Amino acid sequence: MYRALMLYFSRALWAKRIITGFELARRVTQRFIPGETEEDLIKAIRKLNSVQITTTVDILGESIINKDEAIQTVDAYLRLIKRISSEQFPVWISVKLSALGLDISPQLCYNYMRRILQSAREHGIQVTIDMEDHTYTQRIIDLFLAMRAEGFENVRIVIQSYLYRSYADIVMLTEGSAGIRLCKGAYKEPASIAYPKKHDVNATFVRLLKILLDAAKDGRGYPGIATHDDKIIQIAKTYATQTHISPDRFEFQMLYGIRTALQAQLVAEGYRVRAYVPFGTQWFSYFMRRMAERPANLWFFVSNFVKR
Numbered sequence: 001m002y003r004a005l006m007l008y009f010s011r012a013l014w015a016k017r018i019i020t021g022f023e024l025a026r027r028v029t030q031r032f033i034p035g036e037t038e039e040d041l042i043k044a045i046r047k048l049n050s051v052q053i054t055t056t057v058d059i060l061g062e063s064i065i066n067k068d069e070a071i072q073t074v075d076a077y078l079r080l081i082k083r084i085s086s087e088q089f090p091v092w093i094s095v096k097l098s099a100l101g102l103d104i105s106p107q108l109c110y111n112y113m114r115r116i117l118q119s120a121r122e123h124g125i126q127v128t129i130d131m132e133d134h135t136y137t138q139r140i141i142d143l144f145l146a147m148r149a150e151g152f153e154n155v156r157i158v159i160q161s162y163l164y165r166s167y168a169d170i171v172m173l174t175e176g177s178a179g180i181r182l183c184k185g186a187y188k189e190p191a192s193i194a195y196p197k198k199h200d201v202n203a204t205f206v207r208l209l210k211i212l213l214d215a216a217k218d219g220r221g222y223p224g225i226a227t228h229d230d231k232i233i234q235i236a237k238t239y240a241t242q243t244h245i246s247p248d249r250f251e252f253q254m255l256y257g258i259r260t261a262l263q264a265q266l267v268a269e270g271y272r273v274r275a276y277v278p279f280g281t282q283w284f285s286y287f288m289r290r291m292a293e294r295p296a297n298l299w300f301f302v303s304n305f306v307k308r
């Protein structure tokens with residue numbers, strides 16, 4: 001109920017107008033988003049790199065239906081690629097196709113994505129296409145496969161364990177040696193599409209992560225295990241050890257500002273850790289999804305409001 005309500009707010013324009021209107025709200029979001037500017041981002045990347053955590057960077061924004069906004073997003077990514085390359089950070093980038101005009105025209109989005117991938121490839125940067133709600137899943141997979149068919153080796157994709165279809169998708173994608181980030185899934189989905197019970201989402205995550213690790217062992221893909229879930233992380237570590245999969249064949253991925261002690265602990269144990277670092281002014285939907293994941297976050301938000 002709580003999750004459904006927060007996810008409803010994440011898409012409600014009226015809620016966005018109210019919450020983003022408060023300067024204080026913007027400051028409270030800094031727990032999950034380092035800031036709105038490129039300088040804020042660079043500072044965050046430096047700090048994470050200094051403790052051996054690599055990053056994947058996302059320019060916040062999604063569900064764009066205006067071509068000018070899509071062009072602005074592409075330009076922002078191209079500038080960002082130049083900037084992070086000039087700093088010589090070991091950075092990847094993450095992109096939402098709905099921010100590149102997928103809702104306007106698949107062909108337009110394809111052309112924009114190609115420009116980003118070309119520039120990223122020139123600078124040795126991997127680009128992960130984030131997965132959005134189920135109305136996008138097939139279109140995102142299709143575009144990903146088209147980019148791979150065009151020869152882009154630097155494009156990666158995300159699979160969500162809450163979708164019934166994900167087992168078949170992961171089998172198909174690992175056969176093609178795709179680079180995959182596995183996560184649970186952050187959107188509100190109907191029971192006809194996604195497991196409604198957390199237990200099933202977790203069990204599927206474990207099943208899929210074993211497929212990914214087996215494929216990685218055979219040199220087919222380099223998976224990102226994207227979760228903050230202690231139990232699943234422990235299962236991944238144990239499985240990798242028992243099946244002799246070296247820790248440099250995969251990485252753990254976590255969101256900026258979440259379970260930072262766990263991130264540090266994994267690094268200390270010799271695992272690779274990458275933080276997903278979002279930045280920019282369009283933080284509302286991302287922030288509300290983080291609220292939805294954990295009721296305690298709402299308390300954190302409200303108590304900061306009251307305190308200040």
Ligand code: FDA
Nearest residue numbers: 130131183184185186226227228229253254255276290293
């Ligand atoms: P779960 O929600 O069970 O949480 C396990 C524990 O982690 C909690 O008990 C808590 O301690 C901590 N935790 C989790 N979320 C928290 C939060 N918001 N605040 C504080 N603590 C929290 N989704 C998607 O649909 N498409 C995508 O492309 C991506 N991309 C992505 C990249 C990366 C690097 C990560 C880590 C996650 C995503 N996600 C995503 C989000 C993902 O689907 C999922 O919603 C969140 O990771 C939360 O699920 P957990 O696996 O952490 O488990």
